Amino acid sequence: MTRTLYDLCGRDERLRFSPYCWRVRMALAHKGLDFDTVAWRFEDKQALAFADYDKVPVLCDNDQVITDSFDILRYLDNAYPNAPVLGEGMSFQRALFFKYFVERSVTPALFRLVAMDLLAAIHPDDRAYFRKTREARFGARLEEVHAPDEARRQLATLLAPVRDLLEASPFLDGDAPAGADYLLFGSLMWVHTVSLETLGEANASVEAWFQRMLTVHGGVAGQAITIRDLA
Amino acid sequence: MTRTLYDLCGRDERLRFSPYCWRVRMALAHKGLDFDTVAWRFEDKQALAFADYDKVPVLCDNDQVITDSFDILRYLDNAYPNAPVLGEGMSFQRALFFKYFVERSVTPALFRLVAMDLLAAIHPDDRAYFRKTREARFGARLEEVHAPDEARRQLATLLAPVRDLLEASPFLDGDAPAGADYLLFGSLMWVHTVSLETLGEANASVEAWFQRMLTVHGGVAGQAITIRDLA
Incomplete structure (x- = not known):
């Protein structure tokens, strides 16, 4: 096994x-x-x-x-059908929408928040590859893509529906986290592990949810090594 | 009854x-x-x-x-629990997210597409009320809010996750329409009933889905009176 x-x-x-x-x-x-x-x-x-x-x-x-x-x-x-993460039927379809929302709308804005921090976090041998592929995707140099204040302005608008949902329940999927939480959490964990940048005041409730997510399932994510722990 | x-x-x-x-x-x-x-x-x-x-x-x-x-x-x-529209549990939570996505992100962009058409479609006795409440909401005169080309540019970006989902299934909720479809459809029906504006080429697959939605449930929406039918 x-x-x-x-x-x-x-x-x-x-x-x-x-x-x-x-x-x-x-x-x-x-x-x-x-x-x-x-x-x-x-x-x-x-x-x-x-x-x-x-x-x-x-x-x-x-x-x-x-x-x-x-x-x-x-x-x-x-x-492992116990404790579904995505679910089936409508539940699955709506998780698929949320995946696309995270990947198409949220993640590119987050990339602009931490582009240069990501470059610094990556292994030196990977940096040329990373720069080449990401600059091709954004059509600009990483130094231009990196724009934390602009990213925070974008995220203030983009994450409005997430904030609305967090007024209704502690986790995106309800009283406990599940697939939708993990889909967004992954992208915010990406930011958290490599950077000291924050989402900005407008997204304080999203930051608070992220902190809750660091504690769930025995605090598995909260125990992760981040750049805060590295010399 | x-x-x-x-x-x-x-x-x-x-x-x-x-x-x-x-x-x-x-x-x-x-x-x-x-x-x-x-x-x-x-x-x-x-x-x-x-x-x-x-x-x-x-x-x-x-x-x-x-x-x-x-x-x-x-x-x-x-x-009427048969044929759930929103569903329960995770399914419901994700429908709630989709509601907020439609209301916070999509609908304001659609309003910019048809603001003046809406004003014209409304009963003359309602127009002063409509102008006053909507101009307060947008902080600008309806004539300035109305910006179809700008709205289409916004919608090209905003609806990317919807287009991704429509590549995976004919309806947002899968093989047949349900809650998520109705939440977005309502806002596009608003546009369709009062205006000749389109979503633009980037959203051709969303327009195709809208046309399918006009035919479901006996074509109930397709039979609705629109400004095309009025003198």
Whole structure:
């Protein structure tokens, strides 16, 4: 019985900041499933050849190999139906919408908040790759993409529906966290692990939810190494 | 056995354009529930005094009086559990997020697309009220708020997660429409009933979904009177 998560690491092998890996870590914790991690770096494509994939997370669950964070969440719901993370039917569809909302709208704004911090957190051998791929995606140099104040202005607008929801319940999925919480949390954990930037005053309630998320499932995320812990 | 929906009407009593009333109409159709409507205008507060409320939709279901569109959807799921619209638990929470996404992010952009068309569609006696309340909300004159090209640019970005979802399934809630579809559809029906403006090329797949929505449940929305039908 082995369960292994290939997990992105930074300049210190203990620094784990991938938003997509954090989704999976939280989903595994949600279901009470133990796992080991293998530290992986962007340029180490060879290490994932067995999975016919070139990115993390990759989860090996005994003889199953699953790639892509959302597919891993879905796999976990199928293989371990207790305590659903995404759910089925309408619940699943709405989680899929929320995934797209996080990836298409929120994550690009968060990238602008911490672009240069991310570059600094990444292993030196990965920085050229990171710069090249991200600058191609944004069509600008990382130094121009990095714009924390502008990012906070964008996030004040973008996260309005999240704030509304947090007025109705302590977690996005209700009284306890589940898939929607983990999808957004992953992206905020990405910010938290590599940067001292905050979301800004407008998003104080989102920051408060994030702090609650650091304490759930035995505080697994709250115990993570961040740049605060590194020299 | 009577079921009555108080429904906003425009300069022609048959013109029914409220996004919030359309949510309820679609949810009633989804559950196969018959209903009559009472045409209501913004200034006719007295007609809703019995409900202790000053806006529509108001649904009278025998001796039950329910106000607020989302509360009506929730009421319908409780009173008529077959064919859930919002669902329960995580499904409900995620529908609530989607409601806020539609109301906080999408609807204001749609308002900028059709502000002056809306003013023209409204009953002349309601126009002063409409102008005053909406200009207060936007902090600008309706003539300045009305900016269709700018609105289309906003919608190209805002609706990206909706387009992603529509690549995965024909309706937002899966193979058949449900709550999430009705929440967004209401706002697009608002545009469709009062204006000839379109969402723009970037949102062609959203327009195609809207056309499908006009045909569901016996084409109830497709048969609605729009300004195309009025002299």
